[in-house]
Amino acid sequence: MTRLTALLGLELPLLQAGMGAVAGPALCVEVSRAGAGGTLALYKEPPARAAHLVREVAAAARGRPFGVNVIPEVTGPDRCLEQLRAVLPELPRNAFVTVFGLPADDAARTVRAAGHPLVVQVGTAADADTALARGAVVLVLQGTEAGGHLLGRQPVESLLATVRSRHPHAVLAVAGGIATGEDLADAVARGADGAMAGTLFVPAAESAAHPEFKRRVVEAVAEDTLITSLFEIGWPHRPHRVLHNSLTAAAERAPAAFIATTQVDGRPYPVPRYSAAAPGVTTTGRIQEMAMYCGRSCSRVTAPRPAALTIARIRREYENARASRADSHTSTFPAPHRIQEK
Numbered sequence: 381m382t383r384l385t386a387l388l389g390l391e392l393p394l395l396q397a398g399m400g401a402v403a404g405p406a407l408c409v410e411v412s413r414a415g416a417g418g419t420l421a422l423y424k425e426p427p428a429r430a431a432h433l434v435r436e437v438a439a440a441a442r443g444r445p446f447g448v449n450v451i452p453e454v455t456g457p458d459r460c461l462e463q464l465r466a467v468l469p470e471l472p473r474n475a476f477v478t479v480f481g482l483p484a485d486d487a488a489r490t491v492r493a494a495g496h497p498l499v500v501q502v503g504t505a506a507d508a509d510t511a512l513a514r515g516a517v518v519l520v521l522q523g524t525e526a527g528g529h530l531l532g533r534q535p536v537e538s539l540l541a542t543v544r545s546r547h548p549h550a551v552l553a554v555a556g557g558i559a560t561g562e563d564l565a566d567a568v569a570r571g572a573d574g575a576m577a578g579t580l581f582v583p584a585a586e587s588a589a590h591p592e593f594k595r596r597v598v599e600a601v602a603e604d605t606l607i608t609s610l611f612e613i614g615w616p617h618r619p620h621r622v623l624h625n626s627l628t629a630a631a632e633r634a635p636a637a638f639i640a641t642t643q644v645d646g647r648p649y650p651v652p653r654y655s656a657a658a659p660g661v662t663t664t665g666r667i668q669e670m671a672m673y674c675g676r677s678c679s680r681v682t683a684p685r686p687a688a689l690t691i692a693r694i695r696r697e698y699e700n701a702r703a704s705r706a707d708s709h710t711s712t713f714p715a716p717h718r719i720q721e722k
């Protein structure tokens with residue numbers, strides 16, 4: 381349907397964002413089986429465990445393409461390369477690699493040499509140029525509407541316009557503000573080849589997010605989110621969009637303390653107050669004080685349901701929106717109303 385679907389072998393031009401503590405094997409597999417681009421978050425996973433998780437996804441994905449996601453800024457370039465070297469031999473031929481921020485030259489080269497499409501998320505036009513120079517075949521352009529850590533300062537529509545005019549033939553997906561098929565059709569009409577969505581999938585039945593995190597995303601509207609730099613322990617110097625909570629509302633910094641415990645590979649890890657870690661299903665403690673990354677698209681994110689149903693709904697909405705746009709060129713009927721915000 382678009383260059384993105386053709387390039388990655390998808391049925392719908394939609395990628396699910398890799399999301400630490402949220403996008404484990406279950407979500408990735410369900411999204412991919414439903415025809416979109418499921419993605420496994422490797423975040424800080426040790427290389428051996430990352431390889432194990434990839435094998436689990438590959439065995440369950442029924443041949444559908446899926447992605448693995450790395451964050452060089454969090455792991456550091458050496459660990460990122462180790463993660464890639466561990467997982468690349470486990471990836472099926474049709475799998476792709478998504479990188480949050482620019483990959484180092486050797487990481488990019490390693491992915492390309494293994495024959496997998498390199499998908500790089502950027503937030504500025506300059507980084508878009510660099511990512512293409514390093515061999516990215518898909519750019520994900522992240523706007524400031526997005527949930528999670530922010531790579532730039534431009535809203536998605538203007539970033540897309542800038543990068544599209546500089547790179548008329550590049551395969552571009554947008555990230556930020558996508559929760560419905562209408563949103564996706566809008567992005568494609570503005571010159572994107574597709575989109576990446578994160579917040580949309582946080583409440584999915586297969587997401588590993590903590591139930592309280594899911595509930596808050598479903599109930600939230602865009603105005604309940606804000607950009608802050610508060611949750612910097614473990615990932616400093618990168619502003620992020622989160623749901624407001626008692627820490628974001630406080631006038632003064634609260635004392636340093638461990639506020640929760642999370643399990644990684646069966647082992648408990650203490651979570652300090654102001655940690656970048658998001659609450660997952662195995663986290664216990666003061667969940668409300670943790671970083672709940674959430675984009676402005678939450679206004680249009682509804683009750684938790686299996687990811688396959690969400691993808692089916694988006695596919696229907698997208699096809700209807702595309703068809704009515706095509707019709708509106710030839711008839712005088714008005715376009716259908718947009719889906720109402722909550």
Ligand SMILES: Cc1cc2nc3c(=O)[nH]c(=O)nc-3n(C[C@H](O)[C@H](O)[C@H](O)COP(=O)(O)O)c2cc1C
Pocket residue numbers: 397398399400402421423449450451479480501522525526527528529555556557558576577578579580582658672673674675676677678
């Ligand atoms: C809960 C959450 C966790 C995220 N974690 C990651 C991550 O581990 N790796 C990554 O590449 N992007 C991550 N992101 C950012 C996404 O890649 C993407 O920019 C964002 O989800 C798009 O905006 P949206 O959430 O409004 O759809 C995360 C986003 C959210 C909401």
